[in-house]
Amino acid sequence: MTDSIKELQAEAEAFRDERNWKQFHTPKDLAISISLEAAELLEVFQWSGTDMQVTEKQNKVKEELADVLLYCFLMASAENLDIAEIMTEKLAANRRKYPVEKAYGSAKKYTEL
Amino acid sequence: MTDSIKELQAEAEAFRDERNWKQFHTPKDLAISISLEAAELLEVFQWSGTDMQVTEKQNKVKEELADVLLYCFLMASAENLDIAEIMTEKLAANRRKYPVEKAYGSAKKYTEL
């Protein structure tokens, strides 16, 4: 099993290109698809009330989370973004927005800290 | 810059744990957060009509896509899922659902192929 982002991204691109689907992958339609897959993931928890674990549905979680990730990787391909780079940059930005001394143990948004 | 999924995931977990946020990371609330970040990514394309490129907003795309990815990585952590494994399995399942000879150049859903 690879642990390489670039290898996984290349596999997703190969899947897309074997089917000649790049023509459909506008950033707008990819953003829609990411939202739709995120909704399918969220659907697992619909009406679960306070039952936050939903253990019996882990297979569904696996599949839908993988779908969100695959479309995110393909969005990065469509926009020529380096996945590891944008994630690392965002973590750095979040560290500045949520300094440990203010954010420790708090679920507040940075605008309310 | 790392290319390792596990290293990036460990960095996201460290960010979370330094702030003592694991307590909030129920799968249900993480699924909500993935959906909300996906919506912020989609917002870049609101009212863009047929203008599918939206080049002037690439910084926003970068940041919001990174947010979706970070929450997906943290959902995998909360659910003890191996990211590379679930993506590889899902690609294999998609290959079966969308065989090249049927899916080539078609944007139809597998249920309509």
Next chain:
Amino acid sequence: MTDSIKELQAEAEAFRDERNWKQFHTPKDLAISISLEAAELLEVFQWSGTDMQVTEKQNKVKEELADVLLYCFLMASAENLDIAEIMTEKLAANRRKYPVEKAYGSAKKYTEL
């Protein structure tokens, strides 16, 4: 205060037309906007864990729910749909999908009943 759907819809259309915004109201972009406003409504409940009431945020709920409704009314206008009619028809369809004797007290999806 009116109780008429058609009057409220006409007010929403007047708001749109005074600003010459009908040109942007493609069904696709309206569907995106409905999703984005739904996400803003959902954001009120982000990280609320099992605290399902979130009473202190009722103003935000009011505003975001109204936004979803306004875009739904404008989608109906763009697609020439009669709001009361489609809601009445959908309730009738749901009554068939969820017969009382099967669905009573159950949160299951009709496909699982």
Next chain:
Amino acid sequence: MTDSIKELQAEAEAFRDERNWKQFHTPKDLAISISLEAAELLEVFQWSGTDMQVTEKQNKVKEELADVLLYCFLMASAENLDIAEIMTEKLAANRRKYPVEKAYGSAKKYTEL
């Protein structure tokens, strides 16, 4: 066919209460359901590219739009909100945020006007 919001809302509540579903209708789970139905509406336009009309799918639009509206009405019931009132107030607020002389013919967000 009624044109009354309160009558339609009462019908939606009757549907809910005949099935003893009020127990599931926490605001958080209703907000999730509104988001999920909004995603199903948006799915009609997935991969439609610049083809904004999607005329062949109007039945699906009808059904999914009706679902979003029904959950919005039930959210109003759960939160004791007057639908006509919150829509009228939001239209008034939007008139202030988007004055005609600034917003005419522009798709910009009020923060960018």
